[in-house]
Amino acid sequence: MKMMETSYESLYDERMERLREISKTDDDVLALLYVRANVVPLRRMFSWAVPNGEALETIQKYSPNGVCEIGAGLGLWAKKLRDKGVDTWAYDKFTNKANGYVSGGCNSSNEEEAPPPFCTIEVGGAEKAREHENQSLFLCWPPPEDARGNAPDVARFVALDALSNYKGNCVLHVGEGENGETDGQKFRKKLHEEFELKDVISIPNWPNAFDRLTVFERRNKGGAQNIESSPPVQTKASNAAREKWNEERVYRLNAQKERWEELCVEHVERKKQNSTSSIFLSSIEREAIEAVKRRSGILRRLVLSRLLL
Numbered sequence: 001m002k003m004m005e006t007s008y009e010s011l012y013d014e015r016m017e018r019l020r021e022i023s024k025t026d027d028d029v030l031a032l033l034y035v036r037a038n039v040v041p042l043r044r045m046f047s048w049a050v051p052n053g054e055a056l057e058t059i060q061k062y063s064p065n066g067v068c069e070i071g072a073g074l075g076l077w078a079k080k081l082r083d084k085g086v087d088t089w090a091y092d093k094f095t096n097k098a099n100g101y102v103s104g105g106c107n108s109s110n111e112e113e114a115p116p117p118f119c120t121i122e123v124g125g126a127e128k129a130r131e132h133e134n135q136s137l138f139l140c141w142p143p144p145e146d147a148r149g150n151a152p153d154v155a156r157f158v159a160l161d162a163l164s165n166y167k168g169n170c171v172l173h174v175g176e177g178e179n180g181e182t183d184g185q186k187f188r189k190k191l192h193e194e195f196e197l198k199d200v201i202s203i204p205n206w207p208n209a210f211d212r213l214t215v216f217e218r219r220n221k222g223g224a225q226n227i228e229s230s231p232p233v234q235t236k237a238s239n240a241a242r243e244k245w246n247e248e249r250v251y252r253l254n255a256q257k258e259r260w261e262e263l264c265v266e267h268v269e270r271k272k273q274n275s276t277s278s279i280f281l282s283s284i285e286r287e288a289i290e291a292v293k294r295r296s297g298i299l300r301r302l303v304l305s306r307l308l309l
Contacts, residue, residue, distance in 0.1 A: 008046050008047070008050065008051065008076065009050065009051075009052060009204070011042065011046070011253075012042075012050050012204055013204075015038055015039055015042055016039075016204075016207075018034065018038075018284075019031065019034055019035065019038075019039060019207065021284065022034050022282075022284055025282045025284070027282070029267060030264065030267055030284070030285070033260070033263045033264065033267060034260060035207060036263075037256060037259045037260035037263050038256055038257075038260050039206065039207060041252070041256050042253075042256070043206055044115065045074075045115040045249065045252055045253075046074070046076050047073065047074065047076040047077060047140070047141075048073070048140070048141040048206075049077075049140050049141050049174045049203060049211050050203055050204040050205070050206070051076065051077050051080050051203065052203050052204060054201055054202075054203075055174075055201050055203050055213045056077075056080055056081060056084055057084075058199060058201050058213060058215065059081060059086065059136070059138065059172055059213070060081070060084055060085075060086050062136055062170050062172065062198075062199070062215050062217075063086060063135065063136040063170065063172070065087070065134045065135050065136075065230065066086060066087030066088060066089065066134075066135045066136070066230070067081055067086055067087070067088045067089070067135055067136050067137075067138045067172070068089045068091070068128065068129060068131075068132035068135040068136070068137055068138065068166075069088060069089065069090045069091065069138040069139075069140065070091055070124075070125070070126055070128060070129055070137070070138070070139060070142075070158065070162040071091075071092055071093070071139065071140070071141075071142055071143075071155075071158055071162075072090035072091060072092045072121050072140075073092060073140070073141075074114075074115060074116070074117045074118055074121075075090050075117045075118045075119040075120075075121045076118045077138070077140055077174075078090035078118070078119050078121070079118035079119040082119060082236075087135075087233055088234075089122070089128075089132060089135065089231065089233075089234055090119065090120070090121045090122065090234065091121065091122050091123070091124035091125070091128045092121050092123070092124070093123070093124065093125035093154070093155070093158070115248070115249065115252060116244070116245035116248045116249065117237075117245065118245065119236070119237055120234055120235055120236060120237045122234060125158065125161070126158050126161035126162040126164075126165055127161075127165055128165075129162040129163075129165040129166040130165040130166070130167065131230075131231050132166070132168060132230065132231070133166070133167040133168040133229075134168065134229065134230045135168060135230065136168065136170040136171070136172050137162060137163070137166045137168060137170070137171045137172065138172040138173075139159050139162060139171070139172070139173050139174070139175070139183070140173075140174040140175075141174060141175055141182050141211065142158055142159035142162075142173075142175065142182055142183045142187070143155045143156055143158060143159075143182070143183075144156065144181055144182060144183065144184055145157055145159075145160070145183060145184025145185065145186060145187065146184060156184075157184075157186070157187075159182075159183040159184070159187040160183070160184070160186050160187040160190065163187060163190055163191060163194075164190070168218070169217055169218040169221045170215065170216070170217055170218070171191065171195055171215075171216040171217075172213065172214075172215055172216075173191075173213070173214050173215075173216065174203070174211055174212070174213050174214075175211055175212075175214075176209065176210050176211050177210075177212075177214075180210065180211070181209075182211070191216060194218060194219060195216035195217060195218050195219060196216060196217055196218075196219050197214060197215070197216055198215045198216060198217050199213075199214070199215035200212060200213070200214050200215075201213040201214075201215075258291075258295075260288070261288040261289075261291045261292050262292060264284070264285055264288035264289070265288060265289055265292050265304065265307070267285075268281065268285050268288075268289065268307050269307065272307065281307075281308070286308060289304050289307055289308055290308075292304060293305070
């Protein structure tokens with residue numbers, strides 16, 4: 001089960017490689033089905049941004065006294081930072097069930113309950129940044145300020161509010177920047193007025209995303225910090241809780257795989273029905289049909305066998 005905590009990059013690589021393979025078939029519908037069934041759910045189940053080794057090491061380098069993450073979501077980045085020995089305070093204003101960013105999207109009714117978290121996350125919003133002047137402030141895919149975005153009004157200015165509350169010296173930001181789908185002009189204006197860009201780290205991107213990790217340091221740094229004034233380190237989740245969360249992730253990943261295979265079969269069936277000539281099936285389509293056959297009853301297996309002809 002530990003694999004589900006540590007191989008997020010491998011899962012990302014596998015999904016994206018398969019998407020590239022499907023795209024080479026020039027079947028746009030099949031590619032869209034794959035994104036809907038496998039890429040979007042994976043993003044919601046793990047993180048909107050893909051943490052890699054270089055990004056985590058950079059955060060550690062600039063955070064000798066730890067990290068305060070506002071809007072931690074499911075806590076994947078916080079979990080990975082804690083695994084590296086970085087004291088990490090993770091906060092999110094919403095409970096799991098209310099967090100639209102990981103359960104169907106903020107503009108839709110919840111398709112299902114939010115996925116399980118990766119670590120303990122305390123309830124708290126932008127105001128928590130005020131308690132962490134000794135730590136770096138970490139913001140990962142903060143909601144867009146623009147009212148046309150998919151963030152509820154209560155969350156639109158979380159990045160700006162966190163920055164306004166923060167009195168420390170280092171801001172770590174994972175987002176898309178100008179013309180992107182994260183934060184907004186008011187946040188970026190304040191950030192560049194008060195902080196100086198120190199580092200930029202590339203990270204893997206989901207389709208149509210162009211996010212990266214940027215590091216900013218305050219232009220007029222404060223004096224010596226009192227480390228003892230930092231809040232107590234957050235309590236770690238129990239082994240039993242982590243095991244339960246991992247089991248749920250395995251279940252969801254398997255369900256995603258089966259959903260994709262069923263969608264692929266439906267796609268092939270439609271193509272066959274709408275064509276008067278023989279249809280050449282890609283290896284991807286054949287794999288999906290064979291997988292559905294293995295878990296189907298006799299009658300459906302016969303129908304699926306005809307699709308392979």
